[in-house]
Amino acid sequence: MNSLKLFACSNILLFFMACGGENNPARLFRIQLEQDEFPVNAPVRVSLENKKDKAITSVAYFIDGKELPREGNTLTLDVDRLGIKNLIARVAYEGTTVEVPKEVRVLASSAPVVYT
Secondary structure (H helix, E strand, O other): HHHHHHHHHHHHHHHHHHHOOOHHHHHHHHEEEOOOEEOOEEEEEEEEOOOOOOOEEEEEEEHHHOOEEEEEOOOOOOOOOOOEEEEEEEEOOOOOOEEEEEEEEEEEEOOOOOOO
């Protein structure tokens, strides 16, 4: 009898956890890129997946606290240092602002010269 009660309680708990809303508003959106590695100052096509169809009022993209220039759905990765960076989308929707991160790798615009 105790195992039956335990089974029923655990199923009820799992049901309520599965039906719960989204606790982290950053998970409502996701940055989508063609790839995760880009040369510096290269144009990058970017889009924002809106998982719950929220009414978005504005989106701005940042790396190292610096806003990236954007034309339509194309960003320019204008950064001072190369390497692994966090691309942040600052999304304003329904009176709330949330930051959505995405890790990208910024590479040199040309391959290094190998000397013999």
